[in-house]
Amino acid sequence: MHVEEKLTAETFPASPEKATLEGKNKFIGFWTFLGGETVMFASLFATFLALRDKTANGPTAEELFKMPLVFVATMLLLTSSLTSVYAMYHMKNFDFKKMQLWLGVTVLLGAGFLGLEIFEFNEYVHEGFKFSTSAFSSSFYTLVGTHGAHVTFGLLWILTLMIRNAKRGLNLYNAPKFYVASLYWHFIDVVWVFIFTVVYLMGMVG
Amino acid sequence: MEQHTNSGNPNVDLAYRRKKNAEDMKHQVISFVLMIFLTLIAFFAVGYDKFSPWFSVPFILLLAAVQVAFQLYYFMHMSHKGHEVPSVFLYAGVFVAFLTIWAFMTIVWW
Numbered sequence: 386m387h388v389e390e391k392l393t394a395e396t397f398p399a400s401p402e403k404a405t406l407e408g409k410n411k412f413i414g415f416w417t418f419l420g421g422e423t424v425m426f427a428s429l430f431a432t433f434l435a436l437r438d439k440t441a442n443g444p445t446a447e448e449l450f451k452m453p454l455v456f457v458a459t460m461l462l463l464t465s466s467l468t469s470v471y472a473m474y475h476m477k478n479f480d481f482k483k484m485q486l487w488l489g490v491t492v493l494l495g496a497g498f499l500g501l502e503i504f505e506f507n508e509y510v511h512e513g514f515k516f517s518t519s520a521f522s523s524s525f526y527t528l529v530g531t532h533g534a535h536v537t538f539g540l541l542w543i544l545t546l547m548i549r550n551a552k553r554g555l556n557l558y559n560a561p562k563f564y565v566a567s568l569y570w571h572f573i574d575v576v577w578v579f580i581f582t583v584v585y586l587m588g589m590v591g
Numbered sequence: 592m593e594q595h596t597n598s599g600n601p602n603v604d605l606a607y608r609r610k611k612n613a614e615d616m617k618h619q620v621i622s623f624v625l626m627i628f629l630t631l632i633a634f635f636a637v638g639y640d641k642f643s644p645w646f647s648v649p650f651i652l653l654l655a656a657v658q659v660a661f662q663l664y665y666f667m668h669m670s671h672k673g674h675e676v677p678s679v680f681l682y683a684g685v686f687v688a689f690l691t692i693w694a695f696m697t698i699v700w701w
Contacts, residue, residue, distance in 0.1 A: 430688075586634070
């Protein structure tokens, strides 16, 4: 099938993300990248786990972390993962408008998560928990901040795709792009599951 | 990528694909509900202070692993055909991840 071909719901293939060679390459390449991302986050988690008790008389995890804020942030990000699944569901059904709508909801939820994280970091700094306060604070901000940077990049990525393709509609040129962006968004959620468990919940256990 | 046999009639194929997509979507909603449920249990296990850390820490790590499996196999479609190469890359990453964490923790703690 041709990339530029105008398609209808009837002629749209079952797996539009892998119907072209470019799509197949994007798919494989992106999963390779996710393997690398896994290793990068693992090194940040390893550093954090090794240093999380080295608070150098600064605030400890138990003093800082508040369960309600972490819980709301987790719910926002988990739900945004589901809404991006809805977007891909409509993509496979060749319903461009509904796909855009659900991607928009995903972006809003992701922005809510990011807002909470900025608020949280700001609070911590005011409580005397700066990047250079202790080995615990440096490894905490590096790990959680790298995840936050991924969220920011993911939001900009999805927004750019939505705006650039707003008038183009759905075809085999952009279907792999939307698909890969949604994989990235799910991966961000995968990392967050470990962050809320290892950093926040284990921090509150003591 | 042939997930279905072509009947030759585009409308029949479309109806079949829509039905299949709707079924996939149903599985994904079920896995979302389970993920929310696992998250609630994890937060509860930590908030409820009668559990000892020796129980709650391994327990919430297990819940996280199960939740991530749902995310990977349903939300990221790893349960679908054609994900052999992605699995190789992902599990290679997970293997290195375990080695890294294991090495760091043994070096610093012992």
